[in-house]
Structures are given as C-alpha cells and as structure tokens.
Amino acid sequence: VVTVGQYLTSTGLYSDLVLPCTGIFETEGVLANNRSHWIQLYEKAVEGPGESKSDFDIFSELAHRFGFGEAFETPMEDMIAKVIEPAGITYEELKEKRPLKWWVLIISLIKTASF
Secondary structure (H helix, E strand, O other), rough: OOOOOOOOOOOOOOOOEEEEEEHHHHHHHEEEEEEEOOEEEOOOOOOOOOOOOHHHHHHEEEEEEEOHHHHHHHHHHHHHHHHHHHOOOOOOHHHHHHEEHHHHHHHHHHHHOOO
C-alpha cells in the first residue's frame, strides 16, 4: 500500500510506502469547486519541507518510470491555462485579476454565443 500525504495519517501508519507531498502554500495550481463561484490561482509561497514533492511532480515521476512521461513535460502555467480555457479565462487574466467569478464569465459567453 502506498499513500501520499502532507501529514502522517492513520492510513499512512499501515502503508508500505509513504510519499510526502507539499501543501497548498508550497505548490502552484488553480482552485475551483462547485460550492464557490470563484476560480483562484494559488502560487507557491515557500519551499516544501524535506524531500516533499507536489502531487503533480509525484505523478510526473511515476509517468516517466512507466514510459509515458512526455504527457507531463508541459509547464504548469500551460496546464493551468488549458484547464481554465473553457471558462473563457486566460492564465494572464487570472494572475492579474485574481480571483474571478466564473459564472459571470459563463453567462457573458452564453449571451454572446450564436447557436
């Protein structure tokens, strides 16, 4: 059993291998969920402790070892831009205006769309 976590949990105690991962202030990403109307960019503020790695870095290393790592060679900025593209937001806009109400953008896109 392999677990990935920021803290050693009870599940980690029963694991054969525990991989330490970084927390929200130690990595870069985008935050959005169905309970909030906001899309928010979070940027790395500090380095992670010890040998911890971001979830993305862990998956990237695993992918390389299994022979399909080229899918993870895209810079994080480009991956975030691809994720938020359907909402009509650019990475630069999100970085500049942070955070953005995504539903306002979707409504404006629907109003200007031609069906």
